[in-house]
Amino acid sequence: MLYERLEKERRMTSIGNINSRIPISGDYVLYSTEYKAIVSTHLQRAISIIEQYGEKRDRDELFQTVSKVLSASRMEDHPEVAKIAEQIQTITEGLISGKVIPSKRTLDTIKSVLLQLNSGLQKDSILVDPSLVEDLKQIIRGAKSDDKDYLFVKKLHVLLVDDDEFAQLKIQGNIGGSILLDKCSSVSDASIMLKNGKYDAILCNFNPYDKPTVEFFSHHARNIPIVAMSVSEDPKMVQIAGRAGARDYIVKTDLGIKGIARSLHKVTIDWSRKSKISEHQRLLLMPTARKILKELMAGSSLGQKIHSRIEYDSKTINSLRDHEKTIQSLMNASYIVKSPTQLKLSCPGCKSINLMINYLCQNCKASNFIRGNVLEHNKCGHADLESNFQQGNLLICPKCQKELKLIGVDYFRVISALKCRECQNIFTIPELSYDCNQCGNSGFSLSDGTWNQMYNYEISVEKLEEIKQNIISLSPIEQFFRDKGFEIRLDETVTIEGQPYGPFDLVAEKETDLIVISLIGTDIENSISRLIDLDNVGKFAQRHVTKYAILFSEPIEVARTLIDKFGIIQVVIENENEMLSKFKEKYL
Numbered sequence: 001m002l003y004e005r006l007e008k009e010r011r012m013t014s015i016g017n018i019n020s021r022i023p024i025s026g027d028y029v030l031y032s033t034e035y036k037a038i039v040s041t042h043l044q045r046a047i048s049i050i051e052q053y054g055e056k057r058d059r060d061e062l063f064q065t066v067s068k069v070l071s072a073s074r075m076e077d078h079p080e081v082a083k084i085a086e087q088i089q090t091i092t093e094g095l096i097s098g099k100v101i102p103s104k105r106t107l108d109t110i111k112s113v114l115l116q117l118n119s120g121l122q123k124d125s126i127l128v129d130p131s132l133v134e135d136l137k138q139i140i141r142g143a144k145s146d147d148k149d150y151l152f153v154k155k156l157h158v159l160l161v162d163d164d165e166f167a168q169l170k171i172q173g174n175i176g177g178s179i180l181l182d183k184c185s186s187v188s189d190a191s192i193m194l195k196n197g198k199y200d201a202i203l204c205n206f207n208p209y210d211k212p213t214v215e216f217f218s219h220h221a222r223n224i225p226i227v228a229m230s231v232s233e234d235p236k237m238v239q240i241a242g243r244a245g246a247r248d249y250i251v252k253t254d255l256g257i258k259g260i261a262r263s264l265h266k267v268t269i270d271w272s273r274k275s276k277i278s279e280h281q282r283l284l285l286m287p288t289a290r291k292i293l294k295e296l297m298a299g300s301s302l303g304q305k306i307h308s309r310i311e312y313d314s315k316t317i318n319s320l321r322d323h324e325k326t327i328q329s330l331m332n333a334s335y336i337v338k339s340p341t342q343l344k345l346s347c348p349g350c351k352s353i354n355l356m357i358n359y360l361c362q363n364c365k366a367s368n369f370i371r372g373n374v375l376e377h378n379k380c381g382h383a384d385l386e387s388n389f390q391q392g393n394l395l396i397c398p399k400c401q402k403e404l405k406l407i408g409v410d411y412f413r414v415i416s417a418l419k420c421r422e423c424q425n426i427f428t429i430p431e432l433s434y435d436c437n438q439c440g441n442s443g444f445s446l447s448d449g450t451w452n453q454m455y456n457y458e459i460s461v462e463k464l465e466e467i468k469q470n471i472i473s474l475s476p477i478e479q480f481f482r483d484k485g486f487e488i489r490l491d492e493t494v495t496i497e498g499q500p501y502g503p504f505d506l507v508a509e510k511e512t513d514l515i516v517i518s519l520i521g522t523d524i525e526n527s528i529s530r531l532i533d534l535d536n537v538g539k540f541a542q543r544h545v546t547k548y549a550i551l552f553s554e555p556i557e558v559a560r561t562l563i564d565k566f567g568i569i570q571v572v573i574e575n576e577n578e579m580l581s582k583f584k585e586k587y588l
Contacts, residue, residue: 035076036121042069043118050111053102060586063092064569071567080126084113087136090255093564100139109135155180158264159197161190161204161216162229167252171203175261187216194220200268202226203260206249208240221245225271227263229256233565235532238558242524247271249524249558256557263557270522280333284471287526288326289335291491293459293471296336302457303341327457335463338455345434345449352438353452360433361418363425374417374426377402378410383426385419472519472552474506476580481508481515496540501533505550514541517548520559527559535566548586550579 031039046065049058066089073082088110094100113132120126156179162168163185172181182197184190190202202220206228207213217226221244228246230237238249247267250256283289296302330336346353360367375395376383382399389395395404395411404411417428434449435442459467478488486508493502494516508515516537518530534547547568549555554572555563563570573582 156200159199217244225267238528248556259557304454341454347436349441350439354437356435358433359430361420364423366422369418369420514543514545520549531562
């Protein structure tokens, strides 16, 4: 163990700045048997894809395969492999987006590097031709720049807030001609400039420990889209920025700076689109409203019940925060309608329906009686249980000792009456009183109780088409996995060692496989939380986990970065009709 630790320290020292140097001359490295086997398999698969390269599926599969090499190399701390895999991954991403042209030279370079990596891996000595490493860098440098080739319809006026002069220079040099940039170094200066000028967006360095910065975000994020920047890649920092009001989050790296123009245009387009939709349509973007509507569209019943408060016959909806407020909002917008079902008696104190009913004698209020048929002798008026009239095969009145012969003449029979054992009172209907099992309130009468109208809720027929256009069902993918023998759960959490993750839009599982799918929107905080949950399931589950993020537009910059970093398979779908075919293209 000591030798391995010292050897790793020596190797890391020899590498120096990984951006400027990759070990290429036989540096001795220790690779675990598991790492060799798995990474070698992925390298061979990548080489095979390169040899038959041509289809879009090949590009996506090559990207996923190289990503697995990169992930394994980072987990076992082999930067000499990780750096090369990261460069190839960047080129492959460019092939997918069109920034890199799939020429024979490019493909041959990638293949040669992969072959040398695989060969060196088996010998515990990475031998990559320096000229090939330089070729990889040239391909990356020659890739078409996102911000310059992206079609920007509108020229934006953006306020940059950052006291880092070098960052200001780099940003100015990378945003292209689609953005007019005004610069300042503090949020106090920025506030003055916002009062005196009109801007389409704000690009601001984010420091969660600086109170004026956080207050600046919270104050202005309601009126103008803000993109946060930071040197930190920590997803928790992204969540904090999202809660403060940021619409996107840029990491201050070379790739991050190059993506700023696209990010600013995307958030301003989304901002403009959302500002034009009605309040009712905005309601359909709320996660709570979407979950309720998805459950109703799936055919689930949503009826009220009462315990200590009004609940619904749905665990999912009862667990949602502010579900009653959301349901009322959906009714106000006519997306759902309610119909009365029945009245329920509840405790006048706590409104619980969990009541115990007491049956009492109408005379003495005792709850001690027996049931039987009652006879009433017409001549003397005596009434008692039939069993007290019977003497052998005869009916004899116990009061006057006369025989009862003809029913309707000598006597009348009352079927199923009650006789109190305490006061001998005979009655047909007992008096009722109620005890509350929830709060202990006891002895209240029917007139004292509270009546509650219960309702059922359904999707409004008039709004069904509008809802379908905004609330996406994963039923085609659900059926796809069912046909493959998977058990399916929708909108459920995954619990690993007592820790819940999710909820995920779809969970498909077999004994050895777990597939989790989340729909990712444009809300930064919600999107990042979902991506982190996807990543955590992959880290801690003992089964083979495949993670998918389904998007209906290109992701914001920070989401794109985390999707790549977490090894999540991205599926971008333009409309619901192509959902299954797009998903099958990515299905591994």
